[in-house]
Amino acid sequence: MEWGRAVEEEGSGVVVTMQDVARHAGVALSTVSATLTAARPVSAATRARVETSMTALGYRPNALARGLATKRSRVLALAFPMGPAGLSRTSAEFVLGATEAAQDRGYQLVLWPFAADAAGPLLDVAAQGLADGVLLMEVGLADPRVRALSEAGIPLTLIGRTAQGGLPVVDVDFEATLNAAVQHLAGLGHRRIALINHAAHRVVEGHGPTIRAGRAYHRASTSLGLTPRELHAGESVAGGRLAAEELLDGSEAPTAVIVMNEEAAFGLVAELAARGIRVPGEVSVAAVVSTPAVAGQTVPPLTTWHAPGSALGRAGVDTLLTVLDTGQVPEPVLIGCGLVDLGSTGSAPVPEPAADAPRNPPTLHR
Amino acid sequence: MEWGRAVEEEGSGVVVTMQDVARHAGVALSTVSATLTAARPVSAATRARVETSMTALGYRPNALARGLATKRSRVLALAFPMGPAGLSRTSAEFVLGATEAAQDRGYQLVLWPFAADAAGPLLDVAAQGLADGVLLMEVGLADPRVRALSEAGIPLTLIGRTAQGGLPVVDVDFEATLNAAVQHLAGLGHRRIALINHAAHRVVEGHGPTIRAGRAYHRASTSLGLTPRELHAGESVAGGRLAAEELLDGSEAPTAVIVMNEEAAFGLVAELAARGIRVPGEVSVAAVVSTPAVAGQTVPPLTTWHAPGSALGRAGVDTLLTVLDTGQVPEPVLIGCGLVDLGSTGSAPVPEPAADAPRNPPTLHR
DNA sequence: TTGAAAGCGTTACCAT
DNA sequence: ATGGTAACGCTTTCAA
Numbered sequence: 001m002e003w004g005r006a007v008e009e010e011g012s013g014v015v016v017t018m019q020d021v022a023r024h025a026g027v028a029l030s031t032v033s034a035t036l037t038a039a040r041p042v043s044a045a046t047r048a049r050v051e052t053s054m055t056a057l058g059y060r061p062n063a064l065a066r067g068l069a070t071k072r073s074r075v076l077a078l079a080f081p082m083g084p085a086g087l088s089r090t091s092a093e094f095v096l097g098a099t100e101a102a103q104d105r106g107y108q109l110v111l112w113p114f115a116a117d118a119a120g121p122l123l124d125v126a127a128q129g130l131a132d133g134v135l136l137m138e139v140g141l142a143d144p145r146v147r148a149l150s151e152a153g154i155p156l157t158l159i160g161r162t163a164q165g166g167l168p169v170v171d172v173d174f175e176a177t178l179n180a181a182v183q184h185l186a187g188l189g190h191r192r193i194a195l196i197n198h199a200a201h202r203v204v205e206g207h208g209p210t211i212r213a214g215r216a217y218h219r220a221s222t223s224l225g226l227t228p229r230e231l232h233a234g235e236s237v238a239g240g241r242l243a244a245e246e247l248l249d250g251s252e253a254p255t256a257v258i259v260m261n262e263e264a265a266f267g268l269v270a271e272l273a274a275r276g277i278r279v280p281g282e283v284s285v286a287a288v289v290s291t292p293a294v295a296g297q298t299v300p301p302l303t304t305w306h307a308p309g310s311a312l313g314r315a316g317v318d319t320l321l322t323v324l325d326t327g328q329v330p331e332p333v334l335i336g337c338g339l340v341d342l343g344s345t346g347s348a349p350v351p352e353p354a355a356d357a358p359r360n361p362p363t364l365h366r
Numbered sequence: 367m368e369w370g371r372a373v374e375e376e377g378s379g380v381v382v383t384m385q386d387v388a389r390h391a392g393v394a395l396s397t398v399s400a401t402l403t404a405a406r407p408v409s410a411a412t413r414a415r416v417e418t419s420m421t422a423l424g425y426r427p428n429a430l431a432r433g434l435a436t437k438r439s440r441v442l443a444l445a446f447p448m449g450p451a452g453l454s455r456t457s458a459e460f461v462l463g464a465t466e467a468a469q470d471r472g473y474q475l476v477l478w479p480f481a482a483d484a485a486g487p488l489l490d491v492a493a494q495g496l497a498d499g500v501l502l503m504e505v506g507l508a509d510p511r512v513r514a515l516s517e518a519g520i521p522l523t524l525i526g527r528t529a530q531g532g533l534p535v536v537d538v539d540f541e542a543t544l545n546a547a548v549q550h551l552a553g554l555g556h557r558r559i560a561l562i563n564h565a566a567h568r569v570v571e572g573h574g575p576t577i578r579a580g581r582a583y584h585r586a587s588t589s590l591g592l593t594p595r596e597l598h599a600g601e602s603v604a605g606g607r608l609a610a611e612e613l614l615d616g617s618e619a620p621t622a623v624i625v626m627n628e629e630a631a632f633g634l635v636a637e638l639a640a641r642g643i644r645v646p647g648e649v650s651v652a653a654v655v656s657t658p659a660v661a662g663q664t665v666p667p668l669t670t671w672h673a674p675g676s677a678l679g680r681a682g683v684d685t686l687l688t689v690l691d692t693g694q695v696p697e698p699v700l701i702g703c704g705l706v707d708l709g710s711t712g713s714a715p716v717p718e719p720a721a722d723a724p725r726n727p728p729t730l731h732r
Numbered sequence: 733t734t735g736a737a738a739g740c741g742t743t744a745c746c747a748t
Numbered sequence: 749a750t751g752g753t754a755a756c757g758c759t760t761t762c763a764a
Contacts, residue, residue, distance in 0.1 A: 017741055028751040033743060040744095043749060063494035064439060065741035067430040068756045075496070077476075084459050085659070092452030099448075099479045108491065110443075111477035113465045125474065128429035129757095130441070237663050263663075270665060293451070297603050297629075299636060383757055394735045399759060406760095409733060431757035434740050495741095 016059045025053035036061065067129065075108045076320060077131035079122055079145070081138055082113040088262070089291050090307045091137070094159070097313025098135065105321055107132075119148035126154040133320045135159060141206030157320040159312065161208045168323050170315040172289055173334035174209060177305050178216035178258070180339065181288050185256040186224050189348035190284060193226060194254035196243045196268060198261050200232035209289065213260050229254060233264040240267020248275065255348045256284040259302075262294050269298040280346035292340045302344045305337035382425045391419035402427065433495065441474045442686060443497035445488055445511070447504055448479040454628070455657050456673045457503070460525070463679025464501065471687055473498075485514035492520040499686045501525060507572030523686040525678065527574045534689050536681040538655055539700035540575060543671050544582035544624070546705065547654050551622040552590050555714035556650060559592060560620035562609045562634060564627050566598035575655065579626050595620060599630040606633020614641065621714045622650040625668075628660050635664040646712035658706045668710045671703035 022029040027046055035042045035050045042050075053059075067073040078098060080091070087095070095111065102109035110131070114122050122145060126134055133155035136145060141161070149156050150167065157168040178195075185193050195217045202210040214230055221228035233243035243264060247254060248271070259265040265287050272279055279285055279300055287295035287302040291309070295302040315333045322330050388395040393412055401408045401416045408416075419425075433439040444464060446457070453461070461477065468475035476497070480488050488511060492500055499521035502511060507527070515522050516533065523534040544561075551559050561583045568576040580596055587594035599609035609630060613620055614637070625631040631653050638645055645651050645666055653661035653668040657675070661668040681699045688696050 015741090019741080029742090030744085030752070031750060034750085037743075041749060046750080060490070060493040062434075062741050063491075063496045064430050064433040065495075065756090066743075068428075068434050068758085069741080069743040071756075073430060082458060082462060082465075084455065084462060086455045086458030087453035089450065089452045092448060093450050095479060096448060096450060103487075108496070109479070111479065113461060113475070113477065121469075124426070125429075127426040129431075130429045130474070237665070266663065297632065299603070381757090385757080395758090396736075396760080397734060400734085403759075407733065412734080428757050431740090432759075434742085435757080435759040437740075 015062075016057045017062075018059075020057055021050065021053045021059050024057055025049045071129070073129055073132055074106060075110060075131045076102050076133055076135060076317065077110055077112045077122075077125060078135045079112050079114050079137065089293050090289075090309045093291070093307070093309025094137070094313040094316075097310030098317050099313070100310075101314040101317035105317065107317070107321070109135075109317070114145075119145045123148055123152055123154070127152060133157070133324050135316050135320055139208070141208060141211075155320065155323045157316050157323060159316055166329055168319045168329050168332075170312055170319055170333040170335070172209070172307055172312065173336040174212040174289070175216040175219075176334070176336040177288060178213055178260075179220040180336070181258050181286050181305055182217065182220035182224065182226075184339070185258070185284060185286065185345060186226065188256075188284065188345060190254075190256040191226060191348065192229070192252060192254040193221065193256045193258065194229040194231065194247055196231050196233050196240065196247075196257060196259045196261055196264055198232065199234050199239070203232070209260075213289065217258070233261055233267070235261060235263045237263060237267040237270065240264030240269075241271045242267070244268045244271035248272075248277070254283070256286070256345065258286050258288050259290075260288045262287070262290050265290070265295060265302060266298060269300075269302070273299070280344050282349055284345040284348075286345050289337055292342060296342055300344055301342040303342045304340045306340050307337055308335040311335050381428075382423045384425070384427075386423055387416065387419045387425050390423055391415045437495070439495055439498055440472060441476060441497045442468055442499055442501060442683065443478045443488075443491060444475055444501045445478050445480050445503065455659050456655075456675045459657065459673070459675025460503070460679040460682075463676030464683050465679070466676075467680040467683035471683070473683075473687070475501075475683070480511075485511045489514055489518055489520070493518060499523070499690050501682050501686055505574070507574060507577075521686065521689045523682050523689060525682055532695055534685045534695050534698075536678055536685055536699040536701070538575070538673060538678065539702040540578040540655070541582040541585075542700070542702035543654060544579055544626075545586040546702070547624050547652050547671055548583065548586035548590065548592075550705070551624070551650060551652065551711060552592065554622075554650065554711060556620075556622040557592060557714065558595070558618060558620040559587065559622045559624065560595040560597065560613055562597050562599050562606065562613075562623060562625045562627055562630055564598065565600050565605070569598070575626075579655070583624065599627055599633070601627060601629045603629060603633040603636065606630030606635075607637045608633070610634045610637035614638075614643070620649070622652070622711065624652050624654050626654045626656075628653070628656050631656070631661060631668060632664060635666075635668070639665070646710050648715055650711040650714075652711050655703055658708060662708055666710055667708040669708045670706045672706050673703055674701040677701050 018032045019029050022032045027050060032050055034040045035047050099109045112125060125131055134149060135157050137159045139146060139158045139161040160171050161169055182193060197214055198210040218228045231243045231246060233239040259268055272283060277283055285302055287304045289307045290304050291306050292304045295304040312335055319330050384398045385395050388398045393416060397412060398416050400406045401413050465475045491497055500515060501523050503525045505512060505524045505527040526537050527535055548559060563580055564576040584594045597609045597612060599605040625634055638649060643649055651668055653670045655673045656670050657672055658670045661670040678701055685696050
C-alpha cells in the first residue's frame, strides 16, 4: 500500500528488515530504530506510521544484528551441570524464579547444559558473545569453571557457595536454616537430635551445602547444650535405610532426625515404618533444604524447611545484572528456608527407658 | 612480537577481532576467515601463521557476527514447558542425548524455559534469529505453539506426539512398549493384567502418551484374549494408593499391574506392602516408559521398560537438522522402551482361592 | 593461493 | 524531530 513495491504480508521465511519498514512508512531507517529503542525523541505521528508499517509487514527485529551493534546479546546463560538425574524440584524452582526475573528485566534466560568439569565450552559461549553473563549453579569449593570464567573477564554470579574471593554470590542460608530446625525440635523437648547429611565423599569433594549444613548443625546443637550426632548417607533410599539402622540400633537412639538428603529421607521413613516406629509419636522427622512437594511424598509427609529456590533465582539474576551494569560486586545474598509444617514433628516422647536396655534409674519397670 | 603493535595477551575484556589476527599474522582478513571455515584452500604455511596469531592474541570468534553474516546462529532451542516439578529423569536423559547430538554436529543446544501455552515469546526468540530451529517437548494434541511456529515458518521438530499433519516428529513407541509388557506378563501366566495410567483429565486434554498407551494396552490385551482393566490415577503417591485399593478390593483382583505413572507407582507399591501382598509372589508389577533409576527407588525395585530418552534426544536433533538442511520433513521416528528386569515380575500365582472369598472349587482350606 | 570490498540488520553518532 | 552514514565482526563474492 505504498508506491508499487511487492509487499510480503507474512510468513514464508522472507525476512523483513528495518529498511523495509522505513521504506513502507516513508521515513529514514534510523527513525525506525529510534521508535524501537526510544534512544531519541520521535513524534507521535511518525511513531504511529512506523508501528503500523511494522505490524503490516510482520517485522521482527533481528537479535543477532542488534547484539552485534550493541555488544549485548541480552541473553543470560544459566550453566548447570546436568547429570542423568535431571533437575531437582528445588533447582526447577530456582530456574523458574530466575527466568521470571530475567524476563522482567528484558533479558532471556537460557539453560545451557554443561559438563560440571569442562570449562571450555562454557567459556566459548560467553566469550563468543552469545551470552552477556553466566549464572553458575552447583559450584564446588574449587570449581575450575569459576577460575576460567572470572579470568576471562566474563560476568558471572555463583549459586550455592559462600562468599570467598569476592565473587558475586547468592546462596541458601544453611546456618539460619539448620539453626531454626534444631531450635524447633529442641523447643519440642527433644534432646537427642540427629542429622542425616549427604554422603561423606561430598565433604571430601568440598560440596558446600553438605559442609555448611553440617557445621551449622553442630554449632546449633552445642550452643543448646545438645550432643550433635551427624551421619552421612548415600543419596539413595538404601543409603537412608542404612543410616536409619545405625541411628536406631544403638542404645542412644535419637528422638528427632533432621534429614538434609531427599533420597535418604525416603529410606529413613521406610525403615521407621518397617520397625513400627510412629512418626512423630516416637520419632520426629524434619526435612531440611527440601521442598514439601518432595518431602510430602513420604507416608507420613515430612515437615520441611523449604529451599528458597524462586527467591534465589531472582536474587541471582539481580546480582548478575548488577555486575553487568555497574561492574561492581554486590554483597553475597543469603536466603533462609521457610518452615512448612506437615506434621512429622511433635513433642519429644517421655523419656521412658526401653525394656531391652535399662539405664540410669535402675529399671522402673515397663 | 611483530612490528610494534601493542599486543594484549589475554583477559581484560578487550575483544580481539579477526582484523587483529590478520594484522598480527600479516595476512588479509579474508584469509583468517578462510582458515577458520575452510571455505577455501589455505596454504599450510599461512594457516600455521594464522593459528599462531590466534592463540597468541587469544582470539575468539564472535558468534553474533558470524550468525549475522551466515544467517545461521548454530543454536537449537529446546523448548520445554517447565513447571515447578522440574525435569524428570526421562526428560533429563532426553536433554542429554540431544545436547550430545547437537554438539557432535556443531550446534549448541539451549534449553529455553517457556510457558506451555504462550507461543509468543517462543516465536520471538526463533524469529529473531537467536535459534535456527526449535525442538518442542511435551506437545499436546492441539498445541498452540505448533501452529504458531509452523505458520511462522520456523523449523521445528516435535517430541512426543504421533505424526499428524506431516510435521517432523520423534516419539516413544508406546504401541510396541505396552505390547511388550503385556506379552511379557502373559508369558508368565498372568491372565488379569491391569494398567494404571495417568490421570483421567489427561485424556480429555489430549495428552498423547496417556491416550496412546491406553489404546495400545487395550489392543494388546484383547489380542491375547485378556480382559483389559485400565485405571487412571492422579500423579501422586495418594493417587497410586487409591488406584491400588480399587484394584485390590474387588473380587477379580489382577495378578499383574502395569504402571505408566511414576508417582502412582510409589503409591501402588506402598499399598501392596501395607496389605502384606508379596511382589512378585502374589502380584507382579512392571513400570512402563519410566527409568530404572526411578522405578528402582521402590521396595522392591520395579522391573522397568526404560524410556529411550537419550536415543530420542539424538533422533530429535537429527530430525531437526534434516529439516534445517534440506527443508524436507523426515518420516516420524518411533523408539521403543528396553526391558530392565529388576525382579518385580514373576510367574502368575497358582489360582488358589483366598480364604476370605471362596470361589468356584468350594473351599479347599487354606 | 591470496587480497579487497560488499554486504548481513542493527545501533549510534553527526548533521540538518 | 528527522535523515544520512559509519561502525559492529564476520562471511562471501570477485579479482588478482
